Amino acid sequence: ETAQVTASPEQNDSEYLSPVTIGGQALTLDFDTGSADLWVFSNSLPSSDSAGHVTFDPSKSPTFTPYSGATWQIAYGDGSSATGSVGFDSVTIGGVTVAHQAVELADNLSGAFVQDTQNDGLLGLGFSTINTIQPQRQKTFFENIMPSLALPVFTANLQADASGTYTFGAIDTAQYSGPIHYTPIDSSAGFWQFTSPSYTIGSNGASVPCTTCSPAIADTGTSLVLLDDDVVSAYYAQVNGASQDQSQGGWVFPCSASLPGFGVAIGSGYTAMLTGQDVMYESLGGGVCYGGLQSNAGQGVQIFGDVLLRHYFAVFDGGAKRFGLAKKA
Numbered sequence: 643e644t645a646q647v648t649a650s651p652e653q654n655d656s657e658y659l660s661p662v663t664i665g666g667q668a669l670t671l672d673f674d675t676g677s678a679d680l681w682v683f684s685n686s687l688p689s690s691d692s693a694g695h696v697t698f699d700p701s702k703s704p705t706f707t708p709y710s711g712a713t714w715q716i717a718y719g720d721g722s723s724a725t726g727s728v729g730f731d732s733v734t735i736g737g738v739t740v741a742h743q744a745v746e747l748a749d750n751l752s753g754a755f756v757q758d759t760q761n762d763g764l765l766g767l768g769f770s771t772i773n774t775i776q777p778q779r780q781k782t783f784f785e786n787i788m789p790s791l792a793l794p795v796f797t798a799n800l801q802a803d804a805s806g807t808y809t810f811g812a813i814d815t816a817q818y819s820g821p822i823h824y825t826p827i828d829s830s831a832g833f834w835q836f837t838s839p840s841y842t843i844g845s846n847g848a849s850v851p852c853t854t855c856s857p858a859i860a861d862t863g864t865s866l867v868l869l870d871d872d873v874v875s876a877y878y879a880q881v882n883g884a885s886q887d888q889s890q891g892g893w894v895f896p897c898s899a900s901l902p903g904f905g906v907a908i909g910s911g912y913t914a915m916l917t918g919q920d921v922m923y924e925s926l927g928g929g930v931c932y933g934g935l936q937s938n939a940g941q942g943v944q945i946f947g948d949v950l951l952r953h954y955f956a957v958f959d960g961g962a963k964r965f966g967l968a969k970k971a
């Protein structure tokens with residue numbers, strides 16, 4: 643079988659939300675290839691936290707069964723966090739259903755989630771070795787449907803300021819053109835992780851070998867592209883008036899500055915390029931702009947998020963354990 647579902651952007655393309663039905667209840671979740679928990683806003687949250695969100699109410703689902711005693715607690719690299727209880731229910735995405743999917747019910751959330759009222763939870767598409775359910779971690783939606791998919795893959799075709807598509811079980815030739823440039827992934831840390839041994843500054847720049855560069859992960863749940871400090875510093879050294887502004891949380895520059903293009907190696911065979919315009923992320927007012935390339939704050943991985951992914955067709959191949967990018971159709 644195959645499934646296709648929309649991915650709708652929030653403001654500034656900061657995240658993409660997709661419709662999911664759980665126990666007959668419709669929620670919009672952030673599909674996140676950088677984590678492996680499926681958690682939802684639930685009716686056990688204080689109303690001050692859940693106001694404005696759709697909440698999942700297990701008592702109204704005819705198919706919900708509690709996983710008694712089980713708990714989960716997740717802390718994301720961006721400082722946000724969530725905890726709660728666990729059950730199993732029928733989860734349907736684009737017409738494909740997992741009858742007994744572990745569903746994590748939030749009963750405590752950090753502020754960032756509370757404020758983002760378009761988001762009713764996250765659906766992890768990473769590897770379940772990093773699922774946080776105790777006493778026994780549980781599989782992701784993708785891991786559960788993989789055996790029944792025509793192909794053990796899913797693709798992300800995110801768009802800039804427009805609705806895109808997640809597809810499960812097929813590589814839709816209508817969504818990309820030219821070759822798909824694959825690289826093997828190392829899933830041992832739970833991520834879609836690969837080497838990124840060089841980078842390029844300027845649309846005609848030479849690729850700079852980066853033997854000390856951290857490995858990269860493809861993370862649909864991260865808005866920006868978060869790079870090792872020496873790489874991001876080398877980029878903004880080419881932008882007149884750029885500086886790191888702690889109060890703004892990173893690299894800023896005059897909106898009038900012209901931004902060079904930037905490219906990152908996807909494994910050792912392909913460099914994914916962005917234009918200067920692709921790197922421009924947000925105007926903060928007062929003629930100050932915030933870049934889409936920022937520091938990974940020494941997290942030991944480079945995080946290739948939506949600022950990169952939305953300019954490509956991305957293939958997450960769970961069968962062959964590889965990640966690929968292609969030009970969009």
Ligand SMILES: O=C([C@@H]1CCCNC1)N1CCCCC1
Pocket residue numbers: 674675676677717718719720859861863864941943945
């Ligand atoms: O927590 C995260 C991200 C946060 C944003 C949403 N995706 C998951 N991680 C990915 C990078 C390494 C540390 C863990």
